[in-house]
Amino acid sequence: MIERECSGDKSLHDEVGALLRTEGNGLQADSGTGPVPRIAGSMRSRLSIVSPTASRSRTRSQMLTAVTRTIGNQGQSALAIVLAMLILSAFIGWAYINVRASLRSIRADELRLLVATSVAAVESYIELEKANVHAWxxxxxxxxxxxxxxxxxxxxxxxxxxxxxxxxxxxxxxxxxxxxxxxxxxxxxxxxxxxxxxxxxxxxxxxxxxxxxxxxxxxxxxxxxxxxxxxxxxxxxxxxxxxxxxxxxxxxxxxxxxxxxxxxxxGMEDRFFELLQSVRVGLSGETYAFDQKAIMISESRFNDTLRSIGLIDDRDDSYSCLSVQIRDPGGDLTRGYRLNTPVAAQPLTKMAAFATAGENDLDLDGYRDYRGVTVVGAWQWLPQYGFGIATEVDYAETYGPMKNLNLAFAAIGVLILGSIGFIIYSARYMARMRRQASNVQNVGPYALGRLLGEGGMGQVYLAQHALLKRPTAVKLLHPENLNVESIARFEREVQLSSKLSHPNTIEVYDYGQTAEGIFYYAMEYLQGITLSTLIRDEGELPVARVIYFLESICKSLREAHGLGIVHRDIKPQNIMVCQRGGESDVVKVLDFGLVKPMQSNDHAKITRTMGVIGTPLYMAPERIREPSSNDPRSDIYSLGAVGFNLLTGHDIFNDVSDFDVYFHIINTVPPRVRDLAPNIPPELDQLIAECLEKEVGKRPESVVAILNRLQALPVQWTTAMAEAWWQSAYAPKSSP
The missing domain is CATH 3.30.450.40 (GAF domain)
Structure with missing residues (x-):
């Protein structure tokens, strides 16, 4: 039939066949008098309404209409998926390149920091010994x-x-x-x-x-x-x-x-060797010293290996110090490579060649060390002492994570289609949750008002209790933070905070979960200013007022430490001064979001132990070295940093980057308060200096001891002074 109607025209025959394959539900035809009704019958009935003289042009028009509809209904979805796949693939490639670059940057920063730390420690020790011997x-x-x-x-x-x-x-x-x-x-x-x-x-x-x-x-x-x-x-x-x-x-x-x-x-050599041996990272990282002739003048980490490959004598009492030359053997001796040339004829390693020429640098691309193992390293030459210090880590260990990264990105590539569906679903779900959170007007018995602020875990709203009509601050957990870890941390924050009842600690009223699954807790609403705002507006504060503030903070921490709770984020932003209950200069310690019980068996499940949580400028050195550290004397260090800030109007380390802050906190002795504020009592200056000691054991043993020393100082901040300041600077505000 099709052959008869097409009159032997092959192109028309093919077009009709295409229509039969792609459009089985009907065609739409146009005429000069108006639209032709949609036909749902057999192909014979559809062809019977087309005149032989118009069959070619109308069939082509019908085919284009069908193709357009097919693209519109199915092709557009497929095109969107393909486009999404291409975009996702491009993003994955971009992310891979950036992650690799970030890893190199992190390794570079680590190597620079390790060398700088070693150099600073060695220089300090040598100069100290010089001074001691000179005194002899x-x-x-x-x-x-x-x-x-x-x-x-x-x-x-x-x-x-x-x-x-x-x-x-x-x-x-x-x-x-x-x-x-x-x-x-x-x-x-x-x-x-x-x-x-x-x-x-x-x-x-x-x-x-x-x-x-x-x-x-x-x-x-x-x-x-x-x-x-x-x-x-x-x-x-x-x-x-x-x-x-x-x-x-x-x-x-x-x-x-x-x-x-x-x-x-x-006995200088013992301490010299110990300082360098202490800066060892991972399974292969080592720090060592070498002289102008590229001879090692400290002990290698790999003495047993050096004995087995013949670089030092195979005796228990043999030393790598003064026995090993920092030269490139030409191959990996630890994997069976054997020397073909005398040691004296071998070239210096890349590090030794640059360092002995006085060039301080680092290499992340890899070079052979004195064992022939490919390493990455950083180095610094110390011309005043005639030797250099280098830190090297095996290339395989340095970039070991890249193997897992490559596998991860390969898996992502295989699962792109599933990822697209998951991303679309997740985006819609998160958008819905955000809309629910933003549209929430009531949580439990509290009617929400204006947004007061937003932090890493959630938003804080001014609210009012439905029956008590009491102004309250209500904190909502971000919907995107809804996972087992964040909920556990949120609950821990509330439970620990609710145990505290001291007037200088913010009070928690209530805790719950809405029908929509949004977690919240209610706490007292404070009208006042944080110490950080006060310092910004006023500069350094009167000594008597600072002592009063520090006493109030100590009283809050005294209760917390007595209950086995460490705050871990004492800083000016987390301490508020307000007028409350007819009293002026009422101090409140806020944000127990980082609190941690001194004895906790499951805390590692809630807080990532390898992540440093807190504010660097007020963080104790042991918290940087060991983020899971949970000593109440870490709060004492932060208290000292707050006191320094209040008395001088400056942080203990000014105008330094976040990366440098960590280095200074660990290695640099803070300035004395009297260097910047000479009029403060020497007893207070000494107390602040003791609080800022690097070693935990040298700090005051407890906040009670600090409180006793503060209360013994012959200065006093009176109620009249506080009221006069508030009347002149911050007029009282009526409760909302």
């Missing part, structure tokens, strides 16, 4: 004994040397090992180990050191195993040691340098 040389009996040896050739040299032994033994606590050189570079006095050196001249290695010391410098020498300070008197040491050179002055506070003392057996 100022002992008057030591000066007089050395002076006698340099000026009185007929004097009792044996007695003078005995005096030197006695003075040094009293300082060091053991028999000293020393050489004292005069201005002619001859040995004037020596400990028993160097008796044969008396009267001899210094060796070439020692002459330059003696000359530099006689110019007034105290020198810390890099570790040595072979000593050659005196001609014909070389000594092989049992283990690496770090000797010192210090000038000896004439007696009676004279500034005349009369001799140079060479001193060893101090």
């Amino acid at each position: 040389s100022e002992k008057e009996r030591l000066r007089e004994a050395v002076y006698q040896l340099t000026t009185d050739s007929n004097g009792d040299a044996q007695a003078a040397r005995a005096t030197i032994d006695e003075v040094l033994a009293g300082i060091m606590g053991h028999q000293p090992q020393y050489l004292i050189f005069g201005e002619t570079n001859r040995v004037l006095a020596a400990s028993s180990q160097y008796e044969n050196a008396l009267g001899r001249r210094s060796a070439a290695d020692g002459s330059a050191l003696i000359t530099e010391t006689l110019s007034g410098k105290t020198l810390i020498l890099t570790p040595i195993l072979h000593e050659n300070m005196v001609e014909g008197h070389a000594v092989d040491l049992m283990r690496p040691e770090m000797p010192m050179m210090l000038p000896i002055f004439a007696p009676h506070d004279s500034q005349e340098i009369i001799a140079a003392m060479y001193l060893r057996g101090i």
